[in-house]
Amino acid sequence: MNQHQTLSPAAELHANVSVPFNQAHAMPKSVYTSESFLAQEQKHIFAQDWLCAGRAESLPNPGDYLTMQIAGEPVIVLRDRDGAIRAMSNVCRHRMSTLLHGRGNTRAIVCPYHAWTYNLDGSLRGAPAMALNESFCKPDIALPQIRCEVWLGWVMVSLNPDAVSPSIALKDVENLVGYLDMSTYTETFREEFRWATNWKVLAENFMESYHLPVCHSGTIGGSCDLNLMTCPEGTTAFNYHWIVKNDTVPLALAHPSNTALKDDQRRITWLLAIYPSLLITLTPGYFWYLSLTPDGPGHVNVLFGGGMSADWMADPAAAENLATVKALLDDVNVEDKGCTEKVYRGLLSGMATPGPLSHLERPNFEFAQYLASRIPA
The missing domain is CATH 3.90.380.10 (Naphthalene 1,2-dioxygenase Alpha Subunit; Chain A, domain 1)
Structure with missing residues (x-):
């Protein structure tokens, strides 16, 4: 050998x-x-x-989104209500179902499993039938944010919080x-x-x-x-x-x-x-x-x-x-x-x-x- x-x-x-x-x-x-x-x-x-999710003009309106996977991590990229493009985890904070699939437009991010609902900034808006769980605190629950920057029209996303811009x-x-x-x-x-x-x-x-x-x-x-x-x-x-x-x-x-x-x-x-x-x-x-x-x-x-x-x-x-x-x-x-x-x-x-x-x-x-x-x- x-x-x-x-x-x-x-x-x-x-x-x-x-x-x-x-x-x-x-x-x-x-x-x-x-x-x-x-x-x-x-x-x-x-x-x-940094990975490229495409072009910023492909998400022209609030609620426009696309999904991708980075190193096995499901990611949502969307334009929020303030007009900014952001990225966040595409996994529900309840029983960990993936949330959105493909591309589209949505007013809110709704889990297809138990209907936990998130705002376009990733904050939790509502969760049915959770009032009896004393550990549940809605303000503390949100989809983790992921680095996202628009560079010369390109939407760039990174799981690394320390990646150089x-x-x-x-x-x-x-x-x-x-x-x-x-x-x-x-x-x-x-x-x-x-x-x-x-x-x-x-x-x-x-x-x-x-x-x-x-x-x-x-x-x-x-x-x-x-x-x-x-x-x-x-x-x-x-x-x-x-x-x-x-x-x-x-x-x-x-x-x-x-x-x-x-x-x-x-x-x-x-x-x-x-x-x-x-x-x-x-x-x-x-x-x-x-x-x-x-x-x-x-x-x-x-x-x-x-x-x-x-x-x-x-x-x-x-x-x-x-x-x-x-x-x-x-x-x-x-x-x-x-x-x-x-x-x-x-x-x-x-x-x-x-x-x-x-x-x-x-x-x-x-x-x-x-x-x-x-x-x-």
Whole structure:
């Protein structure tokens, strides 16, 4: 038995990132397939860092809510009566039923088991047939609050009360792409689906555009040139690269009426991978994103949304343009699903071995460094 077969997945990962980038290989198979490594990810990453619940404009009215799970913890995200977006536990303080499911609008949070009812701020409004219990004190009972901040239009949630605010941790994102002002873009679709691959395989697929000409030959592969892709060094909070687009996908370019964007600003597509799992494609015309959570080593739950910039939304042909963008992205997703599920099937092979990385896969190596920084060897 050789040394690498005796290492834990975490130790294998740390060994993987101990070399310079120009000697780097893809991550070890075990970090994708191991149940024990996933448990470490849930504890040290998903329960600690910020996750994206979507866009603030998707919750426009008081009582609008969505639900999510973070590291196994059921969470409600809603707009309260004061207009603020907040997050709280989605578990009743009585017999611990989950409360809300899916998305919708509600005047109050009512437990489906015994009808304990909570206000939109999480305080207990009423509980039937509790008057004879001398320990019951309604003012003392409320749904635990969870960190929630809106950052450039993104609703960010963390179970960690000490997590550094996104506005501080991600200031470099604003410095990089602030000229496009993500807060002014409007989400027009939001979907959720589950793919048969590891969450990191899908994240890495987003982080590199090396695969575009081949995996996406039927859609966007012809709109970019590998020689025009730039993969600079990222930061400890995110990695990024950009593509200078040609006119093959005109909606990715600045609107003709936009005079604020100049030169390459009008045609650069940014790919932002905000750790651990918010993946944003940002163009002058439209945006789309994925927010990932693991569902076992072999499946990933995907929140997929997108929309358009303010000037393209104001265009008389907005509805037609939106339909064009959505149809394109749906086709891109079909291609990505096929590619990433093939990768996971390959990872299960006994003969599979991680190979050396291209210079266009620098973000993947930095992602591995991020994982290693969070998970002890």
